[in-house]
Amino acid sequence: MSDNHTPGLGMCTAFGCPRFGTMSADTLGSGRWYCGAHFAGAASSNDAKTQIMRRDQVMPIVESINDIRACYGTPAWENGTKVAISKRLKAIDRADLLPNDLDVGIQGWLLRLELTVERLTLDAGQQSFVEPPKTVGIDGPTHAAEFLPYAEEA
Numbered sequence: 001m002s003d004n005h006t007p008g009l010g011m012c013t014a015f016g017c018p019r020f021g022t023m024s025a026d027t028l029g030s031g032r033w034y035c036g037a038h039f040a041g042a043a044s045s046n047d048a049k050t051q052i053m054r055r056d057q058v059m060p061i062v063e064s065i066n067d068i069r070a071c072y073g074t075p076a077w078e079n080g081t082k083v084a085i086s087k088r089l090k091a092i093d094r095a096d097l098l099p100n101d102l103d104v105g106i107q108g109w110l111l112r113l114e115l116t117v118e119r120l121t122l123d124a125g126q127q128s129f130v131e132p133p134k135t136v137g138i139d140g141p142t143h144a145a146e147f148l149p150y151a152e153e154a
């Protein structure tokens with residue numbers, strides 16, 4: 001049900017997803033396109049993954065991913081986008097996600113950002129077993145025969 005809508009042009013097919021659709025199982029490219037978080041896994045977890053990506057501490061990373069994909073190599077990149085990404089990531093205390101010497105070019109940085117979001121959404125929507133509460137002994141009547149509220153009337 002989560003996929004039953006028309007996403008914006010170029011956007012992930014999962015309902016409400018803020019990322020570009022960059023992966024498809026259809027080799028002809030005419031099928032549904034998903035972001036890395038929604039590509040694999042059960043459709044039943046799509047909404048939970050979308051919710052995580054839209055959180056205040058994650059959405060700036062998602063916006064940075066989209067900006068790199070949309071603007072790298074264009075004049076906009078050098079005219080503000082690169083700086084905007086840097087400010088955005090620092091604002092959420094994620095300076096660790098800024099480009100570094102270990103990234104192999106822009107693709108390495110983009111991959112690191114995408115894997116960060118993928119890790120955050122990995123367990124989304126999965127149910128976990130909840131231990132039932134332990135029962136304890138009960139003080140009081142254990143048999144109905146001990147409780148005779150109308151004994152005087154008999």
Ligand SMILES: [Zn+2]
Nearest residue numbers: 012017035038
């Ligand atoms: Zn998505």
